[in-house]
Amino acid sequence: MRRVSSFHRRLRLSAAGVAALLTAGVGVAGTHAASAAASGCKVTYTVTNQWPGGFGANVSIDNLGDPVNGWQLTWSFSAGQTITQLWNGTYTQSGSQVTVTNASYNGAIPSGGSTSFGFNGAFNGSNPAPSSFALNGVTCTGGVTSPSPGTSPTVSPSTSPSPPSSRQPCDIYAAGGTPCVAAHSTTRALYANYNGSLYQVRRSSDNTTRDIGVLSTGGAADATAQDSFCANTTCLITKIYDQSGRNNHLTQAPPGGFSGPAAGGYDNLATATKAPTTVYGHKAYGVYVDPGVGYRNNNTNGVARGDQPEGMYAIFDGTHYNGGCCFDYGNAETNSRDNGNGTMEAIYFGNIKVWGYGAGNGPWVMADLENGLFSGVNPGYNAGDPSVNHRFLTAIVKGEPNHWAIRAGNAQSGGLSTFYDGKRPNVSGYNPMKKEGAIILGIGGDNSVGARGTFYEGVMTSGYPTAATENEVQANIVAAGYR
Numbered sequence: 001m002r003r004v005s006s007f008h009r010r011l012r013l014s015a016a017g018v019a020a021l022l023t024a025g026v027g028v029a030g031t032h033a034a035s036a037a038a039s040g041c042k043v044t045y046t047v048t049n050q051w052p053g054g055f056g057a058n059v060s061i062d063n064l065g066d067p068v069n070g071w072q073l074t075w076s077f078s079a080g081q082t083i084t085q086l087w088n089g090t091y092t093q094s095g096s097q098v099t100v101t102n103a104s105y106n107g108a109i110p111s112g113g114s115t116s117f118g119f120n121g122a123f124n125g126s127n128p129a130p131s132s133f134a135l136n137g138v139t140c141t142g143g144v145t146s147p148s149p150g151t152s153p154t155v156s157p158s159t160s161p162s163p164p165s166s167r168q169p170c171d172i173y174a175a176g177g178t179p180c181v182a183a184h185s186t187t188r189a190l191y192a193n194y195n196g197s198l199y200q201v202r203r204s205s206d207n208t209t210r211d212i213g214v215l216s217t218g219g220a221a222d223a224t225a226q227d228s229f230c231a232n233t234t235c236l237i238t239k240i241y242d243q244s245g246r247n248n249h250l251t252q253a254p255p256g257g258f259s260g261p262a263a264g265g266y267d268n269l270a271t272a273t274k275a276p277t278t279v280y281g282h283k284a285y286g287v288y289v290d291p292g293v294g295y296r297n298n299n300t301n302g303v304a305r306g307d308q309p310e311g312m313y314a315i316f317d318g319t320h321y322n323g324g325c326c327f328d329y330g331n332a333e334t335n336s337r338d339n340g341n342g343t344m345e346a347i348y349f350g351n352i353k354v355w356g357y358g359a360g361n362g363p364w365v366m367a368d369l370e371n372g373l374f375s376g377v378n379p380g381y382n383a384g385d386p387s388v389n390h391r392f393l394t395a396i397v398k399g400e401p402n403h404w405a406i407r408a409g410n411a412q413s414g415g416l417s418t419f420y421d422g423k424r425p426n427v428s429g430y431n432p433m434k435k436e437g438a439i440i441l442g443i444g445g446d447n448s449v450g451a452r453g454t455f456y457e458g459v460m461t462s463g464y465p466t467a468a469t470e471n472e473v474q475a476n477i478v479a480a481g482y483r
Contacts, residue, residue, distance in 0.1 A: 256336025
């Protein structure tokens, strides 16, 4: 899809080392009730990086009192800051009040022990550190207090994501007769028996690369391996491995109809730490696409060509998008150029209205079929395609001869909705389709590089999946516990 607007790269402003040692205590949580015991804590709040309108922070909790089995940390922002992503815990925010609850694996803090979590946030104007924290309802003062009998806080049970399933998405597709021909994820294995690498990172300090695998067969990414390898330097994601065994890996996109901002006209690579999340209760990282970032494979194996049937899904951050062209994942041209109507079939997510749009103000899940973003059978507006902005979004596009569909849902809960299911667009050139079989991520088929978005996982199939198969895949995604 041709680019219609210029892009601006976000300039990160170094703010490492901005820290505040604060005392506080809070809330509750975890799977065990906290006893009325000697309490004491110290909280270290550190702004690790900052950019216009946003920042990253790390919060460390030192337990100075008796052992804690399940914790909540509460505080109040004084300048209207909001949390947008958090890892190693879960959070709620009501106005300025924030509550962070332990994850399933870090609820116990022994006496003299510590734990930590991190988050990304947004601000407007100033970004002061919170002045006070509370751990399980007790303000952290840096000392120890002994509460009176009967004053222990009540603890609500925590909810933990399900462990990895015995059947992951590509196992489900295979059982439905539509096997994966490409399976990409930086967060988890997409086959129950997968024990290989998910992605590769390269650190700027010495240009050394490292493959990042899974914590266990069929499980979550080993984010601690990335954190250790990338400590005190910047890492970029250089490759996203194809788990299907067909070697349809995604690497730095080359120039095409448009050139990228990197050397030789290539696109930029994604910074490896800009999209933290949790899966199965473990920290993981997505692929954060700023304008100018793009991945591609123009020499694939088994991906649909011509009018062959295929399906695809992707998990996106439904709150991270723009009107640039084009945040896509799916089938594209093998020469990185616009080869005419019907030479693409990819999932698009964003709120551009130049080629097509749905109800409301967007963003919309649409199909990029080249020279058209389609929300239904008509070019332009289709009322049946609603605006969707779930924090974690499941997006589906699938097509076969003179038939295609759009489906989507909340990747954290519930099922899928069908936004379109019918004939190919009533515009010349899309029936039959002329798909070429390249794979793109974060860009248009002609290497349009103006889009932004975040990708966590996605697959492409051989054959047109049934709704029942996709519904089972959605249930698997929800059980993974993206947070």
